[in-house]
Amino acid sequence: MDNLESIYTDVIMQHSTETYNKKKIDNPTAMEHGHNPSCGDDITLEIKMNNNVIEDLSFTGHGCAISQASTSIMIDLLKGKTKEEALELINIFIRMIKREKISEEELDKLEEARALQNISNMPARVKCAELAWYTMQKLIEK
Amino acid sequence: MTNYDIKKDFSILNNQDIVYLDSGATAQKPKQVIEAVNEYYELSNANPHRGAYKLSIKATEVYDEAREKVANFINAKLKDEIVFTRNATESLNLIAYSYGMDKLKKNDKVVLSIMEHHSNLVPWQYVTQKTNSVLEYMYINKDGEITTSEINEKIVPGVKIVGITQVSNVLGTINPIKEIAKRAHEVGAIVIVDASQSVPHFKVDVRELDADFLVFSGHKMLSPLGIGVLYGKMELLKNMRPFLYGGDMIEYVYEQNTTYAPVPTKFEAGTQNVGGAVGLSSAIDYLNNIGMSEVEEIEKELLEYAMKRLSELDFITIYGPKNLQNHSGVISFNVNGVHPHDVSSILDSQNVCIRSGNHCAQPLLRYMGLDSTCRVSFYIYNTKEDIDKLINALLKTKEVFAKWINI
Ligand SMILES: Cc1ncc(COP(=O)(O)O)c(C=O)c1O
Ligand SMILES: [Zn+2]
Numbered sequence: 001m002d003n004l005e006s007i008y009t010d011v012i013m014q015h016s017t018e019t020y021n022k023k024k025i026d027n028p029t030a031m032e033h034g035h036n037p038s039c040g041d042d043i044t045l046e047i048k049m050n051n052n053v054i055e056d057l058s059f060t061g062h063g064c065a066i067s068q069a070s071t072s073i074m075i076d077l078l079k080g081k082t083k084e085e086a087l088e089l090i091n092i093f094i095r096m097i098k099r100e101k102i103s104e105e106e107l108d109k110l111e112e113a114r115a116l117q118n119i120s121n122m123p124a125r126v127k128c129a130e131l132a133w134y135t136m137q138k139l140i141e142k
Numbered sequence: 143m144t145n146y147d148i149k150k151d152f153s154i155l156n157n158q159d160i161v162y163l164d165s166g167a168t169a170q171k172p173k174q175v176i177e178a179v180n181e182y183y184e185l186s187n188a189n190p191h192r193g194a195y196k197l198s199i200k201a202t203e204v205y206d207e208a209r210e211k212v213a214n215f216i217n218a219k220l221k222d223e224i225v226f227t228r229n230a231t232e233s234l235n236l237i238a239y240s241y242g243m244d245k246l247k248k249n250d251k252v253v254l255s256i257m258e259h260h261s262n263l264v265p266w267q268y269v270t271q272k273t274n275s276v277l278e279y280m281y282i283n284k285d286g287e288i289t290t291s292e293i294n295e296k297i298v299p300g301v302k303i304v305g306i307t308q309v310s311n312v313l314g315t316i317n318p319i320k321e322i323a324k325r326a327h328e329v330g331a332i333v334i335v336d337a338s339q340s341v342p343h344f345k346v347d348v349r350e351l352d353a354d355f356l357v358f359s360g361h362k363m364l365s366p367l368g369i370g371v372l373y374g375k376m377e378l379l380k381n382m383r384p385f386l387y388g389g390d391m392i393e394y395v396y397e398q399n400t401t402y403a404p405v406p407t408k409f410e411a412g413t414q415n416v417g418g419a420v421g422l423s424s425a426i427d428y429l430n431n432i433g434m435s436e437v438e439e440i441e442k443e444l445l446e447y448a449m450k451r452l453s454e455l456d457f458i459t460i461y462g463p464k465n466l467q468n469h470s471g472v473i474s475f476n477v478n479g480v481h482p483h484d485v486s487s488i489l490d491s492q493n494v495c496i497r498s499g500n501h502c503a504q505p506l507l508r509y510m511g512l513d514s515t516c517r518v519s520f521y522i523y524n525t526k527e528d529i530d531k532l533i534n535a536l537l538k539t540k541e542v543f544a545k546w547i548n549i
Contacts, residue, residue, distance in 0.1 A: 004491040004542070008484075013546045039483045040500060040514045062513060064481035125487060 011115040015072040016065035034135030041067040071132035149523040161494045161528045166519030168361045178424035208419035217347040225372040225406040230338045231261040233357035233372035236385040238265035246273040254305040255280045260502040286313040286462040301331045308340035312501045313462035314472035323352045345434040364425035369418030379405040386411035441471040444520045448529045471520035479547045482516045492535035
C-alpha cells in the first residue's frame with residue numbers, strides 16, 4: 001500500500017489528467033514517435049527550436065497514467081531550456097530511474113520530475129516513465 | 143475433490159499471500175509434477191535414443207510413455223501422431239513451414255479467425271507472402287463470437303488452410319470447432335486447432351473434433367516450461383518435410399543426402415526435453431485424477447461467480463460472450479477511464495496478479511477498437527475468495543483514481 005501511494009502521487013495523478021501539454025503545435029521544427037510495446041504506450045513529441053533553445057514542446061498519443069504524467073512533467077521541465085541543458089536533465093532523469101549514482105544537487109534540478117523517483121521500485125513500470133525522455137533524447141539529437 | 147483441496151498442492155500459492163489470476167499466461171505447478179520431474183533427474187536422466195546402456199534406454203522409455211499419455215489424453219488414434227515441441231508457438235511454426243510453405247500455391251487461401259494469438263497469425267503472414275497465397279479473416283460479432291454465416295462466407299472453395307483457436311485467450315470465447323472443421327473439410331481445406339487455452343480446461347478429443355492438426359503448450363496445463371505438443375493426423379505428418387534438421391531425426395546420413403526417421407522422430411531433432419515430457423505426463427495424471435469434467439465444473443462455477451461480482455461494479459466494462467455456455471474461464475474488462483497497466487499495478491499492490499495489455503492479439507483488439515484490456519483467467523486452484531479479493535482490489539483502484547477522474 002505504501003508502494004502504491006508513493007507511485008500514484010498527487011503530482012503524477014494531476015499531470016496524467018491535465019491536458020495542457022497534450023496538443024499539436026504550430027509549425028514544429030521536428031517530431032519524434034515513441035512506443036512501448038509491452039504496455040502499448042504510444043506518444044509523439046513535437047518541438048519548435050529557436051536556434052539552440054526549446055521554444056515550444058508538446059505531445060499527442062495515449063498510454064498509462066505513468067507514461068502520460070512523465071511526458072507532461074518532462075515538457076514543463078524542458079521548455080525554455082537549451083539543447084545541452086535538456087540533454088543533461090534527460091541524463092539525470094534516466095540515472096535516477098535506473099537507480100544509478102546521483103547527487104542531491106542533480107536531483108533538485110529535476111524539479112517535479114523527482115516525483116517519478118519511486119517508479120524505480122516498480123520494474124514493470126520503469127519503461128512507462130522512461131518513454132518520453134528517451135524519445136526526447138532522440139528528437140534533440142536528430 | 144474441491145478447488146480448496148487442490149490448492150493445497152500448489153506451494154507457490156500457499157507460501158505467500160497472492161491471488162493468482164493469470165493462468166492463461168502460465169499455470170502454477172502442483173508438487174506432484176515438481177516431484178516427478180525431480181525424480182526423473184535423480185533416477186532416470188540420460189540422453190534418450192543415444193545410448194545402449196540401461197539408463198539411456200530408461201530415458202527413452204520414459205519419453206515414449208509420456209507420448210502415449212498425451213495421445214490418450216486427447217484421444218489420438220496413434221501414439222506416433224504426437225510430436226513433442228517446446229511450446230504451441232513452435233508447433234504452429236512447424237505446421238506453417240513444413241505444411242503451409244510446401245502445400246500452398248499462388249492464390250490459395252488461408253483463413254484465420256481475427257481472435258488468433260500472434261503465434262497462429264504471424265507465421266501465416268510470412269508463409270502466405272512467400273507462397274503468394276492470400277490471408278483472410280473470420281470476424282466476430284459484438285459478443286465476440288464467430289457466427290455460422292461468417293464461417294460459411296469465409297470458408298469457401300479455394301481455402302486450403304483454416305486456423306482457429308478453440309478458446310480465445312482474450313475473450314474466453316469457445317469457438318465451434320466441429321462446425322468449422324466440417325465446413326473446412328467440405329471445401330477441401332485442413333483445419334489447425336490452437337488448443338492452448340482449451341486442453342488445460344476441458345476434455346478435448348481430436349477425433350471427435352476431426353482436427354487435422356492441434357497444438358498446445360504444457361506450461362498452461364500444470365507442466366514445466368519448455369514442453370509443447372503438436373498433434374497431426376498420421377497421413378499428413380508422413381507427407382510433410384522435417385522442420386529442424388540434425389541429430390536423431392535421421393535414418394542414414396551420407397555426404398550429400400539423408401534419409402529421415404519415421405514420424406514423430408522425423409520432427410524431433412536434437413536432444414529432447416525428457417524432463418519436460420515427464421512433467422507433462424505427470425500433469426496429465428494430476429488432471430485425470432481430478433477428472434476433466436470436474437475441472438470444467440470448478441472453472442464454470444468460478445466464472446459464474448466472477449461474472450456476477452464484476453457486473454455489480456458500475457465502473458467497469460466487460461468484453462466477450464454473454465452466453466456463459468460459450469465462455470471459458472478467461473474474462474477481459476476495462477476500468478472505465480483507467481489504463482489497464484495502471485489497473486494491474488494497483489491490483490499488484492494488493493497482491494492480485496492479473497494480465498494487462500494486448501495479450502498477443504493486436505488484430506483482435508484493433509478490430510474491437512481497443513488498445514488493451516485487463517484480463518483475469520482461472521484455473522482449478524482458484525477460489526471464490528480469490529474473486530472477492532479481486533473485487534476489493536478493483537474498488538481500491540476506483541478509490542485511487544476517483545479523486546482525479548469521473549469513474
Ligand atoms: C491461444 C494461445 N495460442 C498460443 C499461445 C502461445 O503459447 P506459447 O507462448 O506457450 O507458445 C498462447 C499463450 O500465450 C495462447 O493463449
Ligand atoms: Zn505504461
